Amino acid sequence: MTERPHLAVIGAGPAGLAATVAAAARGVRVTLIDSAAEAGGQFYRQPAAALRARRPQALHHQWRTWERLRDALAGQVESGRVMHLTDHHAWLVERQSGRFTVHALLGPEQEEPAVVHADATVLATGGYEKVLPFPGWTLPGVVTAGGAQAMLKGALAVSGPTAVVAGTGPLLLPVATGLAAAGVKVAALVESADPRDFVRRTRALAAQPGKVGEGARYAARLLRHRVRTLVRHTVVEAHGTGRIEAVTVAALDGAGRVRPGTERRIPCDTLAVGHGMLPHTDLAETLGCRLDGPGVDVDGDQRTDVPGVWAAGETTGIGGAALALAEGHIAGCSAAARLNGAAPDPHAWAAAAKSRNGLREFFAALDPVYAPPAHWAEQVTDDTVVCRCEEVTGGAIREAVADLGAGDLRTVKLLTRAGMGWCQGRVCGPAVAGLAGCGETPGRRPFARPVPLGVLARAGEPKPSDAAQ
Amino acid sequence: MSKRLTCDVVVVGAGMAGAACALYATRAGLDVTVVDRGPVAGGTTGAGEGNILVSDKEPGPELDLALLSGRLWAELGAEFGKSVEYEAKGGVVVATSPSGLTALERFADGQRAAGVTAQPVAPDALYDLEPHLAPGLPGAVHYPQDSQVMPALAAAHLLKASGARLRTGRTVTDILRTPGGAVRGVRTDGGDLHAPAVVNAAGTWGAALAALAGVDLPVLPRRGFVLVTEPLPRMVHHKVYAADYVADVASDSAALQTSPVVEGTAAGPVLIGASRERVGFDRSFSLPAVRALAAGATRLFPFLERVRAMRAYLGFRPYMPDHLPAIGPDPRVPGLHHACGHEGAGIGLATGTGQLIAQALTEKAPDLDLTPFRPDRFGGQDV
Numbered sequence: 001m002t003e004r005p006h007l008a009v010i011g012a013g014p015a016g017l018a019a020t021v022a023a024a025a026r027g028v029r030v031t032l033i034d035s036a037a038e039a040g041g042q043f044y045r046q047p048a049a050a051l052r053a054r055r056p057q058a059l060h061h062q063w064r065t066w067e068r069l070r071d072a073l074a075g076q077v078e079s080g081r082v083m084h085l086t087d088h089h090a091w092l093v094e095r096q097s098g099r100f101t102v103h104a105l106l107g108p109e110q111e112e113p114a115v116v117h118a119d120a121t122v123l124a125t126g127g128y129e130k131v132l133p134f135p136g137w138t139l140p141g142v143v144t145a146g147g148a149q150a151m152l153k154g155a156l157a158v159s160g161p162t163a164v165v166a167g168t169g170p171l172l173l174p175v176a177t178g179l180a181a182a183g184v185k186v187a188a189l190v191e192s193a194d195p196r197d198f199v200r201r202t203r204a205l206a207a208q209p210g211k212v213g214e215g216a217r218y219a220a221r222l223l224r225h226r227v228r229t230l231v232r233h234t235v236v237e238a239h240g241t242g243r244i245e246a247v248t249v250a251a252l253d254g255a256g257r258v259r260p261g262t263e264r265r266i267p268c269d270t271l272a273v274g275h276g277m278l279p280h281t282d283l284a285e286t287l288g289c290r291l292d293g294p295g296v297d298v299d300g301d302q303r304t305d306v307p308g309v310w311a312a313g314e315t316t317g318i319g320g321a322a323l324a325l326a327e328g329h330i331a332g333c334s335a336a337a338r339l340n341g342a343a344p345d346p347h348a349w350a351a352a353a354k355s356r357n358g359l360r361e362f363f364a365a366l367d368p369v370y371a372p373p374a375h376w377a378e379q380v381t382d383d384t385v386v387c388r389c390e391e392v393t394g395g396a397i398r399e400a401v402a403d404l405g406a407g408d409l410r411t412v413k414l415l416t417r418a419g420m421g422w423c424q425g426r427v428c429g430p431a432v433a434g435l436a437g438c439g440e441t442p443g444r445r446p447f448a449r450p451v452p453l454g455v456l457a458r459a460g461e462p463k464p465s466d467a468a469q
Numbered sequence: 470m471s472k473r474l475t476c477d478v479v480v481v482g483a484g485m486a487g488a489a490c491a492l493y494a495t496r497a498g499l500d501v502t503v504v505d506r507g508p509v510a511g512g513t514t515g516a517g518e519g520n521i522l523v524s525d526k527e528p529g530p531e532l533d534l535a536l537l538s539g540r541l542w543a544e545l546g547a548e549f550g551k552s553v554e555y556e557a558k559g560g561v562v563v564a565t566s567p568s569g570l571t572a573l574e575r576f577a578d579g580q581r582a583a584g585v586t587a588q589p590v591a592p593d594a595l596y597d598l599e600p601h602l603a604p605g606l607p608g609a610v611h612y613p614q615d616s617q618v619m620p621a622l623a624a625a626h627l628l629k630a631s632g633a634r635l636r637t638g639r640t641v642t643d644i645l646r647t648p649g650g651a652v653r654g655v656r657t658d659g660g661d662l663h664a665p666a667v668v669n670a671a672g673t674w675g676a677a678l679a680a681l682a683g684v685d686l687p688v689l690p691r692r693g694f695v696l697v698t699e700p701l702p703r704m705v706h707h708k709v710y711a712a713d714y715v716a717d718v719a720s721d722s723a724a725l726q727t728s729p730v731v732e733g734t735a736a737g738p739v740l741i742g743a744s745r746e747r748v749g750f751d752r753s754f755s756l757p758a759v760r761a762l763a764a765g766a767t768r769l770f771p772f773l774e775r776v777r778a779m780r781a782y783l784g785f786r787p788y789m790p791d792h793l794p795a796i797g798p799d800p801r802v803p804g805l806h807h808a809c810g811h812e813g814a815g816i817g818l819a820t821g822t823g824q825l826i827a828q829a830l831t832e833k834a835p836d837l838d839l840t841p842f843r844p845d846r847f848g849g850q851d852v
Contacts, residue, residue, distance in 0.1 A: 092756065094756050111775065286754045288753055288754075390736075400625075403629060404509065404625035404626070404628075404629060405483065405508060405509035405625055405628060405629075405635050405637055406508060406509065406625070407508045407637055407638060408507075408508050408511075410508075410511070410515065411508040411509060411510060411511060411515070411621070414510055414515050414621035414622075415509075415510075415621055415622060415625055417736060420697075420736075420738075420779075420780075421700075421779075422699070422779070424779060424780060444782070445780060446754045446759070446780065446781045447778060447779070447780060447781065450699060450777035450778060450779050451777060451778050452774065452775050452776065452777050452778075453696075453698065453741075453763045453766060453767050453773045453774060453775075453776055453777070453778055454763075454767055454773075454774030454775060456696075456759065456760060456763035456778055457760060457763035457764035457766075457767050457774075458760075458764075459756060459760055460756055460757075460760065
């Protein structure tokens with residue numbers, strides 16, 4: 001075995017790929033651990049090879065960046081410096097005496113364990129979509145905006161001839177234009193944010209001409225596909241028996257409430273809805289990493305407060321692929337320097353740091369603009385299912401707060417089971433917090449995914465005292 | 470904003486013990502205010518499994534309290550029904566070796582003499598009770614009095630039914646005393662609450678509250694993890710655990726000990742718990758503790774090998790040096806009562822504790838002799 005220091009990178013999206021390539025180029029042995037069958041993550045999601053897509057790049061921007069990363073990864077795998085473990089679902093990262101053990105399950109069944117030992121780790125676990133409930137949101141045909149995009153990118157499939165794209169956030173634009181380009185009639189793009197709010201944040205925007213151009217290109221595409229854009233509007237209800245047939249949308253007033261009398265019904269057979277993204281922080285939290293808001297707290301080197309643990313990309317806060325690439329690069333450089341016994345030299349990644357800092361500022365300015373309507377919870381009727389795993393309704397959550405003394409997310413969960421099911425509150429957490437009128441607190445999910453007890457019973461090296469029992 | 474409020478009793482702690490104290494005190498005609506720095510069931514109650522057990526207790530004062538509490542729980546179970554997920558499912562304590570069976574049966578003999586229903590189970594009958602147990606087990610004892618309740622729901626519903634005023638999110642910063650030293654209320658960060666009696670139902674944090682009144686009460690944390698599986702059809706019908714559990718509860722060792730109680734729940738998931746470690750208030754995840762739970766559970770029920778753990782949570786049991794709670798008036802501070810230090814049995818023992826506290830507050834003869842539970846029994850100095 002080689003004596004080279006060993007870095008485990010978890011997640012093969014933009015951040016993880018950039019970290020892997022940067023660290024490997026600096027002489028570190030890297031194991032890249034990812035749940036998908038191919039590298040790329042959500043952003044560079046590839047059509048399954050069997051589909052023989054002729055022009056997969058038509059669905060992506062920054063295709064050339066991807067090609068460069070992909071080729072660099074292939075080169076490092078070829079040279080033996082990087083091992084790329086696909087279909088590995090990490091459920092726990094254990095830190096013992098300064099070394100790390102990544103515990104994973106082999107996909108797709110996720111029944112057999114796999115273990116990676118490393119001297120340091122980069123967490124590039126990405127983010128997931130936030131979706132807030134409304135009456136009818138559980139009807140078949142209602143999908144997440146990201147889900148619609150994933151279907152488009154991965155399966156080259158569309159979900160029905162007429163779609164409405166709704167919610168809030170920068171993701172809605174590529175989803176709407178992607179669906180339209182794939183031949184779907186996009187009946188409306190319903191965005192609850194107010195374009196005037198962007199203007200007020202011109203300083204951060206002006207510093208990112210690339211992002212402004214990106215927005216302009218999407219606007220032009222929407223126009224070309226005759227997509228009607230309704231700003232300061234929200235979905236009030238999805239209708240249908242058996243599956244979605246129409247949505248009611250309405251205008252919002254200045255306070256973020258539905259303006260009575262502005263409701264209109266739009267027939268559709270797909271509703272792609274999203275309210276932004278949230279960082280995946282389970283692995284980091286169990287390692288004891290400090291959070292900063294919803295994301296993992298990192299320093300200028302992308303280091304967390306736990307020695308040997310770096311974090312990059314959406315897991316540190318939502319900011320898109322370009323920011324993830326910059327953060328991943330810095331994490332890879334910094335981790336490599338420390339593993340090689342050198343003090344990291346920030347000058348070595350000055351360009352990436354400049355890009356990172358500018359993009360962070362941009363997304364910090366964007367974040368308050370793309371907030372769901374202030375009073376979205378008023379649309380949730382008492383019989384609307386809020387937690388789908390445990391089938392907990394809005395009424396049950398309100399009762400726990402009003403009658404049983406629940407004032408925080410954990411107590412609502414204990415009293416209603418909202419968030420106790422398969423997704424462990426990842427989907428319903430923000431919704432439950434909104435309905436309960438309390439803050440979103442970290443989920444404290446020690447397992448990043450469900451793990452068979454037989455695997456758990458043998459995970460790691462048992463102590464002699466355990467063996468004696 | 471400082472608000473004055475006057476009542477008969479202030480109960481500090483909105484967990485299971487505080488809720489039971491509030492319920493029995495209001496039913497005894499007292500005007501009660503419950504105050505907690507967190508939400509309802511925010512401490513150990515929200516991290517518990519909901520064990521109402523007689524099976525793990527040797528004859529003595531704790532067993533007497535458990536028997537009293539079990540009877541009261543059965544009454545509350547009839548009253549509150551499904552809302553608190555009360556289930557008189559019974560416990561099955563399994564021996565894993567012939568010598569273990571001998572020891573278990575001897576233990577059960579003593580319990581029976583103290584009023585516990587304990588029925589020896591032969592190997593063939595064992596698999597009628599629990600068809601999915603590992604094969605080849607030598608025998609067990611069935612305890613029909615063991616029961617289950619969903620602790621957070623129970624605390625919330627008992628508090629609601631009590632009609633006591635609930636002040637959550639208020640931290641008690643001082644215990645107010647008269648010039649003569651008697652309790653006259655509590656100071657909180659949201660105002661003073663005046664009352665001639667204060668009940669310390671602060672659980673694992675009971676020592677800190679006692680210190681505010683100037684007395685020493687040695688309540689310390691003992692960490693436990695509980696594992697929760699994906700929802701299943703009912704595969705485990707009783708509370709099932711290996712006989713070595715009994716030895717662990719009474720253990721003074723600071724090291725990790727694990728002998729998991731395995732049970733199905735009304736909601737579907739199987740609960741596996743709990744580990745026991747003395748590590749202070751350390752909230753960090755421990756793979757060794759959780760691994761040992763999984764190993765113990767899969768040894769008892771091999772089908773669990775392929776069942777997925779969805780989550781694990783931890784809590785801090787309030788333990789006292791002699792493993793008995795502190796219940797009743799504190800002779801060192803007139804008006805101060807304690808109802809804490811139940812270690813891992815607080816849910817089960819809460820009803821009896823609440824009843825005894827209500828009797829003490831109304832100066833009625835207690836159902837049990839409180840001497841073994843005296844808060845000043847450790848001879849600690851005033852602090």
